[in-house]
Amino acid sequence: MATRQKLTKQQMKQDKFITLVFRAQEYFTGHTSKFLLGIGAIVVIAIAVFLITSQGQTKAREANDILGRASVEFRSGNFQLAAVDFQNILDNFGGTESAKLASYYIANAYFNLENYDQAEEYFRLHYDKYRYDDMLSANALAGIGHCLRAKGLMKEAADEFFEVYQKYPDSYIVPDCLFIGAKSYASADDREDARKLYDIYVKIPGQGQRALELEQYLVEHGVLESTTSNYD
Template sequence: MKLKRKFTKHMLKEDRLVTTTFQLTEFVQKHTKQIFIGGAVLITLLGVVFFIFQSKSSANRKAAELYGQGIIELKTGNPQMAAFNFRTVVDRYAGSEWAPMACFQLANAAFNLKDYTQASNYYKQYVDKYVKMDTLLTASAWAGMGSCQEALHNHNAAGDFYFKAAALVPGSFMAPQYLLSAGRAYTSAKNKIKALECYQKIFDQYPLFTQINIARKEQAQAANL
């Protein structure tokens, strides 16, 4: 006669952790060679798997688990479940090292759900709370706010956010792209002066970047406003 095994809460938690770690590892293995996943996402997931194995803090481990699940959900077309996981990290594990990225990804999930006001709020929350974490990511959050305002047809405000993003990362590969986005937003807002300023900055500061040819064409359109 087989004895029934009694599962404690601790054992159940460990079982869920092992399952999640296996899912993350399997996801990474399956998608390593698939271009659409993107190198940055794979690196993030590999980091999450490594962290889960190495972390001695149960709170940090749980936050990493939820964040990893959220990334998988977001990249496989389930932004609602992704948002739930990211929000749990932000609300329950605010002190963990995964909270800043969860906040940023929560904004991305809300944007994918076309809840642009909520997405903008989370991008702003990231900027307000985690501004010193990563300059490129902070600039991306400002640009995210620009995309939200653009989707809400507040084109002048969108231009301001994109312009702010470009100013945060001068000389970076993203700066001319942010300036292009700002120029387009200002053009949509019929703000000729600001639009031309954005394109001129690309000419002056980023003459060797690929955006230069697009900027020339769009500057001509803005000049006719």
């Protein structure tokens, strides 16, 4: 008869980490239309929660506990409550790794609350002061663009989307940024830049129906003459 082995504290932490990752993936898979700015990025929180805990630093652990709670609130759609906890981290634990993530996710929380001024402020704070990695930096720039677009500032929004492509050309969000950026330039009657982003976008493999959708939009706005192209 096999002896039942008691789990160590480290193994229990790993189990919690794995559970958090899978729950995050399941939640965002079912809500991709609502969370345009951070698809997949919530996994970064799960990884950070695990890594920061292992550091054993009291201040980092306290910030990490709040981050874990805030991430659950965020994933549950309690954006106002999550914003309070993320702000707590920024106010009291600014020198921790948790603060870098909090600065990004508080921006997303405010975006989902449709408070675009606050969201833009925190996306800029993350990008200018608290950069975590290239993935979140690219998403923060795109977040600024989404906020500006929501406020009707199409030209300024398009500039941010174009900057994502220029600074992070390998980012997974580049196709979306070029797509929305081209539309935003067209809406601002900047036909030259709209065409520039369109020309880049259609060279990306696998865009298919979306490329046709963009082409039709640009035809309607006088950027292109006709929709005669075929896309894979």
